[in-house]
Amino acid sequence: MSLFKRDWTPIEAEEWTSHDLVASILSILTFFLATIGIAGALLLQTWGWVALVLSMVCMVLMFKIIDPKLRAISTDFEKKEAKYLAEIDRVTRWEAGDER
């Protein structure tokens, strides 16, 4: 599955995939590099500017990877959340009664 997959079906998007893992790592790197990057850049240190640019690169990659998936999850979940609640309630009630 491509890391920059854009056409997620709701079914695919429900699963935890490598996209979540890579986006999470890039997200942490963005925060980490921004912390030292902004401070270093404000002090006009070369390492600060390098860290800041790397932070921005990580951020762009992160959004490119995770945004299509989040869109697919959101569109589907918000549309059906009420239906989920009612159906899950019905089925689990039946299952609990059956076990007793």
Next chain:
Amino acid sequence: MDETQLLVHFTPLDWMWTVLFILLMTLCGIIFYNLGKKSESDFFLAGRGLPWWLPAASVYATHTATDTPMWIAGVIYKWGLRGIWYSFFAAWTALSAFISTRIFRRSMAMSQAEWQSLRYSGLGAELLRGWLAGWQTFMNMFVVAWVSAAMGKVCLYLFGWPPWFGVTFFTTICAVYVLTAGYWGVIMADFQQGVIAFVVITLVSVWGIAEAGGPLMIVHKLTALGQGWRIDPFHFDGFWGLDADHFYTMDFITLLVMATIGGIGMGNFIDWYPEAQRIQSAKTVRDASYAIWAGGFATIFRNAFWAVSILAFFVMFPGIHAEGQYEMGWFRLGFEYLPAGLLGMFFAGIIAIHLSTISSHLNLGALYATRDLYHHYVNPEASERTLVKVGRINTVFLLAGSFLLGLFMQSITSWLIFALWLQAAGIWVPSILQVVWWRFNSWAYLSSWIANLVMSWLVVWVLPAVGVLPELPNWANFWLLVVLVALVYVPVTFLTEPDERPHLVKYYVMARPLGFWGPVRRDAVRLGLVTPSGDLKLETGR
């Protein structure tokens, strides 16, 4: 000059900025009054329909409090730029945005206490919900108290006002729009306050840096003072050690691990609880994720500005030893160096910073007291009108309690390091386990909370005070608490029954958690709620 007072002089223009800002904030309450009174969901979650940028601004505004520049000044003045890692705990949002935020938003719980009763079942879940609701009602009162105490300190410092006045006056103004418009008032005011705070923080910090001679002059002066190490965020006093006056690599690693991995869990940090409210108020899962991410990132951005401005303060005022004095560094940069006219804008910014935190915690404390205590235990049949009314009464109760607590608090930095992460150390792992492991049950989580409360006070305050334990560095306190509390909840997990399977299945299908949920997932497949490949049957219609 008295080191505890600055006594600034305001021109009419300065007072105009201040009064205009206060009027703007109280107008929020009037404008959004009709939206807030519609239902419990509106009063506490703004109807779950907000685009990502509104809760994001609220995340940023809420975590920019009057005490925040004090404690960041405290750690940066003491440790140099390596002290910035203390403020890195905000990075839990980096991972949370794509993991725990997603899971929590899907659960539909109105509060973290309510989530406990969705995730767990039976008596344990009820006890846990009651416990967390009671604890959060108190903690939100406590947060309002310490933030108000910080405002009292600022007002004493600037105007010589008695502390009780600074503690109560601005917080009371805030209560006006929280009482009238509920979360609608909070979120709309937070947006304005977030923007104002962001501009003012950037302006004052850059101004301070310029007053110190600019970035290169700060570096030059630090080097001349023999303090060049202060601009190195990775300058540590060895890999590890037990001297509380050193900053070890282990401190850095601990702060890094705690902040980032902690984002998988729910409830590891006191910040999670207000964020949980913002997550549920976002209109979609995507909006919730971006709200948490952007709010956290803006906080990281802000911290860096504050940190460098405190380095500027250091080169202008080196050699201050009293924590209570150097933690006022950023305020001094603003009030001692900004020109007349801008002073009022700065003070309006401080009020914005103050109100944004107070409003969130007043509303959040009332949410726990109303939704999880009154509505759940006292009056489950209460009408929406009654619930909004009770929400307002609880807001007043929190306000009064915070005034009493606020008048007793003195040092900000020590309190915050304790409250922000040491007090949460023992529940750090359990808060992750409850998200990723089906077998971790309500009794285990409840026991970890109780054990942590007892042990955090013992390890950090009581035992060192009576000489039983040496005063340990923060990293050692953290890991010691992690281990001690594990000695309680691990046996409890295996000696008690797992939560009821149908309850777990319901939670699994709704929230789709990450991690070790194999047996629960298999039951969900057997019931036809999830197909073997993982897709929800309801979605495909098969």
